[in-house]
Amino acid sequence: MKIGHLATAVGMDIQTLRYYESQGLLSEPARLQNGYRDYPDEAISRLKFIKKAKLVGFTLKEIKDLLAIQVTKDEHTCQEVKSFTQVKLAEISNKIEELQRIKVALEKIHTSCCGGDETAAHCSILSALEN
């Protein structure tokens, strides 16, 4: 399978596939005599795995590690795999908390402003940022 075909099959674009290869997420495929990449069918499932993992927030580096486990499942444990989701869940929870903190602070100054069309000389948002 040539790269354009693969890209279409998985809904990614060609440069992205070459980029993933450069980052070690996709192993170097065989080459045709003209030098074109020639992917095996498994490349499709590997890329779908990558897509799903991205959807749940994993970085490419993490996905690379997950893929390494996936191809040698027998040599790894559920514990090991679960620690990935554990860590990522903690990260995401922290991000959410941080954003909620920001949101609350922002809402507070937002609601205090009259939003009118008089001059901002008395604006409580600006005052809040000044003090």
Place this chain on the structure above:
Amino acid sequence: MKIGHLATAVGMDIQTLRYYESQGLLSEPARLQNGYRDYPDEAISRLKFIKKAKLVGFTLKEIKDLLAIQVTKDEHTCQEVKSFTQVKLAEISNKIEELQRIKVALEKIHTSCCGGDETAAHCSILSALEN
């Protein structure tokens, strides 16, 4: 006031101040005869404004715009200022929603995994990413 003093006063470091200057958040200060920057006292409050604005999620570019309004409050309206917090609130809400979507999806696959120390051959996390 020299840059080191100012940096200490606001708890930022020197390079950051020079960076802010390069980005137009801090106006170019006067120079001493030896070429050293010589900041007026107002630089402190300006930097505190920047810090607070960062804390509620504004980017440097947005802060630059807010500062421009702040120094000419009379020529701007509350409406105008409030639109900044409005937009930012929407952005943050979206980010939170996206993260919560991810979190739910991740929790789902996380809890389905036994987390045991047998081999990952049957791991439901890997299966979830494969299908």
Place this chain on the structure above:
DNA sequence: TTAAACCCTAAAGCATACTATAGAGTCAAG
């Protein structure tokens, strides 16, 4: 006088995940 502490500029590096550009070879159809 000399060493530490402070200041200067310009440019590059970092992290992330691509995206774009330049310059060039290959292939199939008309």
Place this chain on the structure above:
DNA sequence: CTTGACTCTATAGTATGCTTTAGGGTTTAA
């Protein structure tokens, strides 16, 4: 035989907010 579609490599650019590096001047206290 040429045009368009496809592929290749290598390199640089994007966004964000710094941080680091390199290579030098200046000031102050001992």
